[in-house]
Amino acid sequence: MAWNTAETKRRLKESAVAEFAAHGPGGTTMERIARRAGVNKERLYTYFGDKSQLFATVLADELNKVAAAVPLEHLDGPEAVAAYAAAVYDYHAEHPELTRLLLWEGLLDLPEVPDEETRTDYYRTKVAAFARAQRANLISDDLPAADLAFLILALAGWWYAVPQMARMMHADEPATPDTARAGLMRAAMKLAAPKA
Amino acid sequence: MAWNTAETKRRLKESAVAEFAAHGPGGTTMERIARRAGVNKERLYTYFGDKSQLFATVLADELNKVAAAVPLEHLDGPEAVAAYAAAVYDYHAEHPELTRLLLWEGLLDLPEVPDEETRTDYYRTKVAAFARAQRANLISDDLPAADLAFLILALAGWWYAVPQMARMMHADEPATPDTARAGLMRAAMKLAAPKA
DNA sequence: GTGAATTCCAACCCAAACGTTGGAGTTGGA
DNA sequence: TCCAACTCCAACGTTTGGGTTGGAATTCAC
Structure with a gap:
């Protein structure tokens, strides 16, 4: 199967939006975001940095x-x-x-x-x-x-x-x-x- | 020093209100609630049950x-x-x-x-x-x-x-x-x- | 085709936080 | 006075979850 970084990123962010919206920054786990996207947790860190950075990115883009x-x-x-x-x-x-x-x-x-x-x-x-x-x-x-x-x-x-x-x-x-x-x-x- | 269960409970709840309000259920820790109240963590569990019960109690009483x-x-x-x-x-x-x-x-x-x-x-x-x-x-x-x-x-x-x-x-x-x-x-x- | 760079993941480390336990101090009643 | 019940706490067991690592699969430049 070929790599598809753009799609992987998209899926991760979509998943992050859903999880953060549902449970808030405190209630959300990186694990769940990754699982929902069907992607390994580690991708989140290389693409978006740590949890607070990810949350900031999601806020900025979505709001x-x-x-x-x-x-x-x-x-x-x-x-x-x-x-x-x-x-x-x-x-x-x-x-x-x-x-x-x-x-x-x-x-x-x-x-x-x-x-x-x-x-x-x-x-x-x-x-x-x-x-x-x-x-x-x-x-x-x-x-x-x-x-x-x-x-x-x-x-x-x-x-x-x-x-x-x-x-x-x-x-x-x-x-x-x-x-x-x-x-x-x-x-x-x-x-x-x-x-x- | 004499025991004072009523006062201990009051302090714990006051502290819980402040912490939950500031950080939300997800961002709050039982440890911090207890420390802020100057009381041992274990008191929280015997008086109020687990974290979600404590949060429900706080909501009911305060709201x-x-x-x-x-x-x-x-x-x-x-x-x-x-x-x-x-x-x-x-x-x-x-x-x-x-x-x-x-x-x-x-x-x-x-x-x-x-x-x-x-x-x-x-x-x-x-x-x-x-x-x-x-x-x-x-x-x-x-x-x-x-x-x-x-x-x-x-x-x-x-x-x-x-x-x-x-x-x-x-x-x-x-x-x-x-x-x-x-x-x-x-x-x-x-x-x-x-x-x- | 070969090697460097990139994408991906399973497994791991470790700190934090939930919840418990064993025991010491305190009270109040028989 | 003694003991049963209660209040409190330090220390502990265990799980959860943030973040990392080593290595396998894939791509691409040459």
């Missing part, structure tokens, strides 16, 4: 995707903000591993984050879109653009950050993904609505 | 506090909702360990949570307060009460869940705890404002 995800060029009103919030919500649903990596990164509370520059730039473009819409009087400007953008993401992300709280708060009338999504859109719209 | 925290009897309008949001935000700031435990619990994604009954009841009272205010036409009723309450908590908690994202999104105009708090209150008020 860049999160920051870049869900394109946002033009916001022409509160409805567009609601649609954006819904798209972020859907993105979380489709990529639970990335959401979990993001939360785990938050818990590490590093003074600086892998690839902070690039990711900051991505977020900057989102904030800029909100700021433009504010200047054009298309959406409310009583919150700083960065706050507004951040809080929209909060509405979408909180469901995934504390699913147990979501379950307990909705004990009497269980929330489905659809009702959650609808409520989220309505809330986003209200946050973005310009004063009458 | 009950979170659910019960920030009293909320009567909401007489959007301003009261904003004040509640701010109080929750302040609570997170004062008890970062509990916030972190909550997030860690969320990441474990257990099918059931320690002490789920009791905690559900606490959350139920919060939702009920929102529902009462809605029926009295004091706040907006275009969102289900549970959704509204949950999203208010989202606004307050997201800052602590993903501090790195907060930092990156506010790169150009750094947010202080005060500006964050002010923005949060404004947002909460808008979510709760009845339609004109």
